[in-house]
Amino acid sequence: MAKPSEPTGDSHVAVLAFPFGTHAAPLLAVTRRLASSSPSTVFSFFNTAQSNSSLFSSSDDLPANIRVHDVPDGVPEGYVFSGKPQEAIELFIESAPESFKREIVAAEKEVGRKVKCMLTDAFFWFAADMATEMNASWIAFWTAGANSLTAHFYTDLIRETIGVNEVGGRMEETLGFISGMEKIRVKDTQEGVVFGPLDSVFSNMLHRMGRALPRATAVFINSFEELDPTFTANLKSEFKRYLNIGPLALLSQWEASVNDPHGCLAWMEKRPPGSVAYISFGTVMTPPPGELAAIAEGLESSKVPFVWSLKNMVHLPKGFLDRTREQGIVVPWAPQAELLKHEATGVFVTHCGWNSVLESVSGGVPMICRPFFGDQRLNGRAVEVVWEIGMTIINGVFTKDGFEKCLDRVLVQDDGKKMKRNAMKLKEQAHEAVSSKGSSSVNFRGLLDAVVNI
Template sequence: MSQPSLPTRDSHVAVLAFPFGTHAAPLLAVTRRLASASPSTVFSFFNTTKSNASLFSSSDDEADRPTNIRVHNIPDGVLEGYVFTGRPQEVIELFLDAAPDHFRREIAVAETEVGLKMKCMLTDAFFWFAADMATEMKASWVAFWTGGPNSLTAHLYTDLIRETINIKEVDERMEESLGFISGMEKIRVRDAPEGVVFGELDSVFANMLHKMGLVLPLATAVFINSFEELDPTLTNNLRSKFKRYLNIGPLALLSQRETIVHYPNGCLAWIEKRSPASVAYISFGTVMTPPPGELAAIAEGLESSKVPFVWSLKEKDMVQLPKGFLDRTRDQGIVVPWAPQVELLKHEATGVFVTHCGWNSVLESVSGGVPMICRPFFGDQRLNGRAVEVVWEIGMTITNGVFTKDGFEKCLDRVLVQDDGKKMKGNVKKLKELAHEAVYAKGTSVENFKVLLDAVVNI
């Protein structure tokens, strides 16, 4: 990967990306903004070869990169000839075991190339070991939590939750509130991410997040892709726990790169012909896909309801659709292997987003003013779905947690037609307005970004 020539430089920042899921892309987006705002700072971006290849997939991506961002590949921790055992999260475990040494080695290379020691480590919050690395390097540590404030709170208060909800009794206490934590009054034990108080408490992921929650208060700053007005109580709680807690989003509203381009698949041309607030947009992110029975139920519910739809579904999963579904619904909807999500959620014709409730998706739906039908799978998705349904009242969770034809039809009717849905639409419209205010002029996220910039480059 070609490197730009070095600009005039007065400081050097190490950016450490987590190369799985949708973590690296938002960290790169923030790094781009910081680099543009501080052209005399060199940002060395460390990520695995595979993840970097997906982030910088074309010459356009490289050409758009600010000249003071230098990209470095680090090994993924999988040794040549390694035979996978099939353990869940094995690839993540291998990466995390090797990451501290790989990061140290490549940081030393970058410092030699640039001729400046690192003054700041800007990392994914998952990297609890960055606290020790920053101390060794006499650098500051600034951490990016890519989820929402509710999941960050759950991991920060893991020990308190475990002390209050006896792990041996957790099955009987699933419906109890986490109201002993400010801002979590409407969140139940069952909504917590796996590894906090139930599930595999000693898994690689659970241990990583527990360690993270213990060391994050040491960071110079913790920032998040959200806006203060979305959850003021949690914002105030988290401010009390960190030296600096900064909401700088929604990032989807702040992208400096032009996003209105020619998209394949014809989604935007198709949706232009639909009535306002009539279309169901369906997507479950890049990691999860509902099981075959639920994919069939979604298809049957759509066909029976006659609701217009755009469905983003990987090509390999399209074989699970009922026979003849695509032909029978040709005039009703469109199924594509990829869709421009942010653009679709901004479009006035989109009336509901059927989602897994990953944080980026939830925030993009809020930013577009679109209510949600939630089908969470794992991690923070249940927490986010619960907040959508009972905290912000801007959507609903699918009946009994899984798609059935009749259940999905009822959800579509409730959100798109019934008075309940009109209330959801009104609530999400108010949040949309607050989100847009946060990122314009002297909005809270704009002001917080200035504080973040100062924490990263003015050490």
């Protein structure tokens, strides 16, 4: 599904997307910005057909110099999935190096230019060798935060210091031997660093990525320097070039009209400033049925106005929707970034995925965190004890009473007012970072230079 174009000049950039979770969309957003800023450069965007179909609509107004290509998903013909976690990811990763190489050769023939730059999801550690073979530069995009990137970069050091077999008794220890991780505990780190399935395909991918990234011409992330100044200084010293170019949510000029099919924003207009709890746990994870019921019971009992983004409402208590009709709305999808910008939003109840955390920071909204896996625990810990802009749910899981106490603390108590002040300071810094002379704008120009002036 290549898009025809005839730009002049001779730069050709291969963009390699990771087709799972919320990885491909931010990479495409960055590619759009780069393509608009350098119309003579061809950007060949490689992704699976399924992921591409979710990213592009027939009416999509792509810059003429972006060409979209499908790559195989790695699932053999007739393959029957066993249902084990990350099975589709493992199949894709195993086939990806050869699939990408083959499709890049075809794109080079079609465009009539050799690829001079590989712009890839950081997960693709093998891009370091591919770029060397192709005599191209490698630029890696880490779609999450500096905290999780640091944990993967220092995995070997963490394993040597903490150990991996007897880690059980050391879970409460902090990682103060790494700059910026003085308040991060062993138990906050991602699975695959020192606990969990260390030898899985996914864990090995991240471990190899951490070792490969110093070879990259540049590593860039969706964040802003002022959010994590210690990590920023440290990673600048470890990588050839380390660039914060976010928050991307503040730069999405392609969202011309807000999609709000369930009228969430109109509902918000009738609520007092800072009064509404917005609840969403992303697209990958849903709390177990007992916790969903506890959230509903806590909301009903607290009388806090709410917007709850929840696809499957089957586990809500009987009669909950009727009894809370005046208090809140439950919708299968909500315009999250816009809700977090709205002055009526007082707290975001979240799984602490990086995009969600950064959107909340950009809106100056405190958080109640219920992490599940991956970098979510690290992000939740940062929200609570590093940035002090929210709290983790009491005892790690939702109960009716625990959730009520959290809502009261964030929305009513002095402690919550302090969280709000801290969140507003970070919001100001985020907006300053993406202004014309801000750190993220300067860094984006550095990224553009690294990508097209090879």
